[in-house]
Amino acid sequence: MNNLKKTILLVAFALPIFLVSAPSCFAETSTHASHESSTQPILIENAWYRAVLPGQKSTAVYFKATNVMKNSVSIDSVEIEGAHHVMMHESYDDAGISKMRHVDQVTIEPRQTTSFRPGGLHVMVVGVSDELRQLEKIKVILKLSDGSQQSFFADRRQP
Ligand SMILES: [Cu+2]
Numbered sequence: 001m002n003n004l005k006k007t008i009l010l011v012a013f014a015l016p017i018f019l020v021s022a023p024s025c026f027a028e029t030s031t032h033a034s035h036e037s038s039t040q041p042i043l044i045e046n047a048w049y050r051a052v053l054p055g056q057k058s059t060a061v062y063f064k065a066t067n068v069m070k071n072s073v074s075i076d077s078v079e080i081e082g083a084h085h086v087m088m089h090e091s092y093d094d095a096g097i098s099k100m101r102h103v104d105q106v107t108i109e110p111r112q113t114t115s116f117r118p119g120g121l122h123v124m125v126v127g128v129s130d131e132l133r134q135l136e137k138i139k140v141i142l143k144l145s146d147g148s149q150q151s152f153f154a155d156r157r158q159p
Pocket of ligand 1: 089090100122123124
């Protein structure tokens with residue numbers, strides 16, 4: 001009888017503790033979420049740019065972009081120091097002829113990856129300065145639609 005009473009008492013005490021500790025668990029989860037928003041929304045991998053050959057004034061930057069956020073992320077524009085003009089382009093096939101068109105915005109859905117790659121989506125760099133063509137790494141700045149920006153380095157590679 002005494003034992004049963006003890007058990008009931010324990011349950012009576014344990015229950016409120018569980019109820020109190022459960023919300024703090026949720027609080028921790030939301031702290032994690034806010035942590036995530038302060039980190040870079042896009043994970044950049046394998047970033048490189050095509051080495052600029054003598055006489056050439058343009059090049060392209062390629063990379064793999066993964067949206068690590070829970071909401072979609074859009075790239076509005078790209079900036080590179082030492083280049084006159086930087087645009088997002090897409091190569092496409094028009095009756096056997098490879099052509100390029102402007103891409104105003106690139107939206108990456110949550111947890112999805114978009115590849116900027118030769119023959120597809122790419123960052124077109126026009127009017128390359130003499131300084132830029134010497135660089136082994138160039139700094140690329142992505143301007144996102146939420147007003148933030150994200151930068152990374154792209155390594156020079158021979159095509
Ligand atoms: Cu292009």
